[in-house]
Amino acid sequence: GHHCWGYGEENGPSDWYKDYSLANGDRQSPIDIQSEQTVYNSSLKPIWVSYDACTSLSICNNGHSVMVEYEDCDDKTVIRGGPLEFPYRLKQFHFHWGGKDSRGSEHTVNGKSYPGELHLVHWNAAKYKSFDEAASAPDGLAVLGVFLETGEKHSVLHRLTDALYMVRFKETKAQFKDFNPSGLLPDCLDYWTYRGSLTTPPLHESVTWLMLKEPLYLSEKQMEKFRTLFFSGEEEGLRTRMMDNFRPPQPLKGRTVEASFR
Numbered sequence: 505g506h507h508c509w510g511y512g513e514e515n516g517p518s519d520w521y522k523d524y525s526l527a528n529g530d531r532q533s534p535i536d537i538q539s540e541q542t543v544y545n546s547s548l549k550p551i552w553v554s555y556d557a558c559t560s561l562s563i564c565n566n567g568h569s570v571m572v573e574y575e576d577c578d579d580k581t582v583i584r585g586g587p588l589e590f591p592y593r594l595k596q597f598h599f600h601w602g603g604k605d606s607r608g609s610e611h612t613v614n615g616k617s618y619p620g621e622l623h624l625v626h627w628n629a630a631k632y633k634s635f636d637e638a639a640s641a642p643d644g645l646a647v648l649g650v651f652l653e654t655g656e657k658h659s660v661l662h663r664l665t666d667a668l669y670m671v672r673f674k675e676t677k678a679q680f681k682d683f684n685p686s687g688l689l690p691d692c693l694d695y696w697t698y699r700g701s702l703t704t705p706p707l708h709e710s711v712t713w714l715m716l717k718e719p720l721y722l723s724e725k726q727m728e729k730f731r732t733l734f735f736s737g738e739e740e741g742l743r744t745r746m747m748d749n750f751r752p753p754q755p756l757k758g759r760t761v762e763a764s765f766r
């Protein structure tokens with residue numbers, strides 16, 4: 505519509521229902537994960553990430569987040585296992601973060617927010633012909649989510665945070681080759697899983713969520729680099745810093761969150 509959705513006072517998450525009726529749907533994301541209410545499922549398989557042959561293409565600021573895009577023309581970069589019946593192809597990863605460390609993640613755990621959250625977005629190319637078609641199918645997408653927590657500098661992430669100056673403004677893009685995102689994953693792949701949605705418009709209810717229990721640790725300096733990005737384009741007068749680009753937790757509506765671990 506004439507004014508695009510965003511995270512501001514006028515176009516933020518509490519306004520999205522006006523243009524996107526799914527906002528009040530039965531399987532919306534993110535959610536607050538109440539660990540005592542999760543159900544351990546011993547038949548859940550381990551998550552199996554095969555990213556070694558990945559082809560990263562570019563890093564870009566799309567006005568909502570910063571993302572790294574991958575070549576997804578074959579099954580060389582997939583996630584398998586967990587609750588998934590098919591391999592899902594990595595399309596891109598991106599982040600959500602806060603203006604300060606007390607907020608920023610989309611999912612919360614027992615009401616606790618993290619400073620940020622990494623989303624690795626995958627699609628079911630075994631059943632669907634394109635990402636766009638999969639994005640509106642109930643089993644179309646699988647998003648692997650990793651909480652960001654401040655601590656020691658993250659050496660693999662450092663290559664990305666050092667590249668952010670190239671994409672400060674909306675619609676900017678730069679080459680970003682040979683970046684294997686498995687280096688961003690914690691050692692422990694214990695996860696919670698539930699059926700949910702995109703956390704941005706159009707809010708399609710097409711995502712099998714896999715939220716890792718273990719966070720990715722990064723330094724405060726690396727967190728600050730995310731906050732140097734802008735929602736706005738270089739030509740726009742008002743430069744609004746990209747931060748607090750997260751949707752708050754949505755009603756569980758009777759869903760069960762399963763745990764791969766006791």
Ligand SMILES: O=C1NC(=O)[C@@H](c2ccccc2)S1
Pocket residue numbers: 569623625647701702703704705
């Ligand atoms: O996990 C998610 N994070 C987002 O920004 C949403 C999204 C929307 C469209 C494409 C990829 C991801 S879904």
Ligand SMILES: [Zn+2]
Pocket residue numbers: 598599600623703
């Ligand atoms: Zn996301």
